[in-house]
Amino acid sequence: MSVRSRTRRDQARRTRRRLLALLSVLLLPIAAITALATPANAAGKLTAAFTTENNGSWWKGTYIVRNDNAAAVNGWTLEFDLPAGVTVQNSYNGTATVNGRHVTAVAAFYNANVPAGKTTEPYSFWFVANGPVGTPTGCRINGDKCDGSSDVLPSAPGTPTVTDATAHTLALKWPAATGGDFPVASYDVLNGSTVVGGSTTTDAVVTNLTPATSYTLTVRAKDTRGNLGPASAPVTASTFDPATDPTPPTAPTNLRTTAVGSSEATLAWNAATDNLKVAAYDVYQDGAPVRTVTGSTLTATVGSLSPSTSYTFTVKARDGADNASPATAPLKVTTSDLVGAGKYARVGYFTQWGIYGRQYFVKNLDTSGSAAKLDVINYAFENIDPVNLTCMAGVTKGTTADPQDPDQGTGAGDADADYARPMSAAQSVDGVADDGWGKLRGNFNQLKKLKAKYPNLKIVVSLGGWTYSKYFSDAAATDASRQKLVKSCLDVWIKGNLPVYNGAGGDGVAAGIFDGIDLDWEWPGSPDGHAGNHYSANDKANLTLLLAEFRKQLDALGGSHKLLTAFTPADPVKINQGWDLSKIFNYLDIANVQGYDFHGAGSDNSWEPNRTGHQGNLYQDAQDPYANHFSVDAAVKPYLDAGVNPRKLTIGLAFYGRGWQGVADGGVKGEWQSATGAAPGQFAEEAGTRGYNNLITTFPNLAVHHDEQSVATYGYTGAGGQWWTFDDAWSIGKKTAYLKSKGLLGAMIWEMTGDTPGGTLITAIDNGLK
Known part of the structure; x- marks a missing residue:
């Protein structure tokens, strides 16, 4: 059985002429404003001086940023509060957002670097204002006061008192600290100079103490910026003596x-x-x-x-x-399932590269009606760094054209599509174009807008896939390498710390976009993955440990539950080689079971070029001449037989078709008949594959047949012509009824670009799962 293959198309990069001139930035409405992080590469304190220029009907406010350090400082963010009655119309030499009277301004690419002993002149940030001329208050640059003075620290807390004692713990409470430039965020409890406990409230339990021992403890406050105040007066107390109570x-x-x-x-x-x-x-x-x-x-x-x-x-x-x-x-x-009793999940893959030849943008998820019907979007795919064995971002390197090249996906990625490519107004979810200078653009900015429109929609980032699974085995091989990989993935994709690329990226700029991780390792322990993929007999055990590490680190982030999902095989051989069904579901929220690619010719005719076959039949076909009799029902069976809770399983549905040419009729309209190879595809490099919409529009008179026995849809152009296997509304209706009868969680879709502009197939899924 084959698996999903993917190619990249139209990945030539366009260079954009950037004018070193004043950039006019439209201020965002309050609802669209997100706090901007301090630039990751900023180092050393800057100062900023404010000047005004009264022009009658409007006035100009300018912040001149100065660097008195011995080394250049790269990156700055200004924050300040406008005087009462003042509004800002436009701003220049930086990107500004406004929330009420609070303004946040981020450097443009051309004035972000401030050399030692220099200022941002002649390209200092300035704005056009209406209202009374005045100096803003609360000015900070990269978090520091603009005048260079130090922060006012919180006061010492009041003297703590001991409220309880056990053999190994002391419980304390204290009056709160006051004052300071920033609110108090937490408190440290100290024994001498050693921190032995902490709390975000005004009480704490100090643990891991020695029985029958006296301790002298103090408390100090820490503000939201990390500033530490002075310590409180001390309190002395002793832990309980266990000998007195057996x-x-x-x-x-x-x-x-x-x-x-x-x-x-x-x-x-x-x-x-x-x-x-x-x-x-x-x-x-x-x-x-x-x-x-x-x-x-x-x-x-x-x-x-x-x-x-x-x-x-x-x-x-x-x-x-x-x-x-x-x-x-x-x-x-x-525990209950993700979507609730009596409800069913819809999981759809959005392909990073779909914005090129397919011209399918995040906006299309909205206009097609798909976003309103989906529960989870899997963003496919991100890669593993071949040297560091970490989650990789910030590169734009295409895959090679040869699908059998062992290095086809090595080091490949598309930061341009992810977060650097400016989207036009016509390509934007909310109709607002990227300005070209923002720290977050491309697909990620559009996903952010889509989530704002559909607050219940979850988005996970899919790692691996057919072309990017080469180094999973290496990254999962040891405890140290697993911890390193998982930490890097969470840093980049969950915390949103994107590498700087073409002026985009930076710490935290993509935070909140992804709600979890989807693991698409194709295939652990198996030689049947992409050419050149690394695999090992230890992969099965190491995959379980890798999932455990993902679950551990995702949970440690706190906040709402982060999803951990996986694309899992239909082939029992591959399951046995790499997936321990008795253990992995302790960590996985969803397993998206492959329900397609059972047969196909492949773009290089290396798969099954000489005989047609159904790619996603629900049940085994009695006429199937192949040695392995694949079906959706057979794919689900090993999971249920292993005792997996069915509410952790979705079955995959294909929004594309697989096709052959030179197909004999055989008296059965080409079903399971001889062929001469893959049919021409939607794209030249994708022979044998067409998206559903492309298929039905390319062959408007395609004779469509429904095999009732196996529940499979196929189309035939006539003897010696083309034969295509695909899902349509009929087969989707049968499959959704099946998964409901089995008590499964729902359906997964590979992939959304294949549907019609009006969402014919996603509507069929939605109707079938109601």
């Missing part, structure tokens, strides 16, 4: 759930008793401690859970001497 508490009782979601469960229990007092309750998940609450608290919420997954919980009480009680009776809890 009696453990009784076991808590009646462990139960009060709420269960897709990624968290809230537990409650009845109190334990103790001869002195219960100090804490420890919650265990599958035998490992995950939460601790104080002895007066009889409930706890456990997060970082996977959807549609079973967990076993117990709770133990603990007294001040750290004597632990027996555990409660175990409680088995199964």
Whole structure:
């Protein structure tokens, strides 16, 4: 069985003449404003001086940025508050956004670098204003005060008091710190000069202390910029002596759930008793401690859970001497699925390169009605750096034309399409063109706009794919390499720290676009991936460990649950080679099971050029002459037989067709008949493949047939002509009914560019899943 292949088209880059002149920037409406991060490569403090020029009906405000450092500083961001009654009409020599009276201005590419001892003149940032002439307040440049003075620190907190003590903990509370230029964000608890605890509130529990030991503790405040205030007056207290209390508490009782979601469960229990007092309750998940609450608290919420997954919980009480009680009776809890009972997920792949030859933009997801019907968009594909074995961004290097070139995808990527290419108004989701100077442009900026329009839509970044899976085996090979890969992927794609490319990128500029990671490793442990792919007998175990590392680091980010999904094989051989179905679903939220490419000729006629065959039949066809009898039903069976919760599975549907030419009729309209090779494709380098819309418009009189036995759609132009296998509304209706009967999570689509402009196929899926 083949797998998805992909080629890149029309990736020639256009150079743009950039004028070193004043850039007029339209100010964004408040709803569209996002905070801009300090440039990643800024170093050394800058200052900025403000001047005004009254021109009667309007006035000019200018900030001259100065660098008194011994080295150049590259990148600056100004923030300031306008005087009351002042509005800004236009700004120049920088990109400005306004939120109420607060203005954020980011350097243009030509004045971002300020040499040592120099200023931004003659290209300093300035704006046209109406209203009373006045100096803005609260000016900061790269976070520092524009006049160069130091920040005012928060005051010392009040003297802490000890509210509780156990053998290994001391609980404190204190009066809040006040003052300072920035709000207090957190507090450090210190033993001497060593930080031993912390809190975002005015109380804390210091842990891992030595029993029967005296400690002198102080507290200091830290503001939102990281400034540390002075320490409080000290308090001295001693931990509990365990020798004075050998009696453990009784076991808590009646462990139960009060709420269960897709990624968290809230537990409650009845109190334990103790001869002195219960100090804490420890919650265990599958035998490992995950939460601790104080002895007066009889409930706890456990997060970082996977959807549609079973967990076993117990709770133990603990007294001040750290004597632990027996555990409660175990409680088995199964989390809910991602979309809710009775509902079904729609997952669609958006291809990075679709904006070229296919002319399919993020905007088309909106205008076709697809965005309103999708739950998850998989953005395909991003690559692994062949040297550093990290997630790679910030390069534009096309793939080679030869699909059998072992290095076809080595080092390839498209930062231009991702975040540097300015989109025109006609290509933009909200009809507003990229100005060409913004830090975020291209597909990513459009995805950001799409999410603003559809707040419930999730977007994940897909790593790998057919051409970019070469180095997965190497990156997953050791604990150190797994940690390195995952950290890099989260830094780039989740935290949004994009490498600077053609004036775009920077720390945090893409934060919030992606809601998780999709792993498209094709294929672990198998020699049947793309030519030259690295693989190992250890891949199966290492893939499980890699997924565990992704889950661990994604959960550590905090905030809303981050998705972890994967494209998984239909072939039982490939499943056995690389996918441990008994373990991987402890970490995966969704497995998108391949439901297409069962047969095809391939662009280089290296696959199955001499006989036609269905590419996505639902059931086995009794007339199938091939040795391997693939079907959607056969693809799902190994997962369900292994005990995988069906609400973790989607089945893949193809928005494209596979075709042959020189096809004999055989009395069966070309079904399973001899052929002379791949039919001409939608693009010259993609023989044997056409998007659904291209197929039906290229062959408006194509005789379409429906095989009721196998549930497969095919079209035939006549004896000696072309034969195409594809999904249409009829087969989609049958497949959606099937997945509902099996209790599966939903459907996945490869890929959205193949649909009609009006969304014929996505509408068929949506109707079938209602």
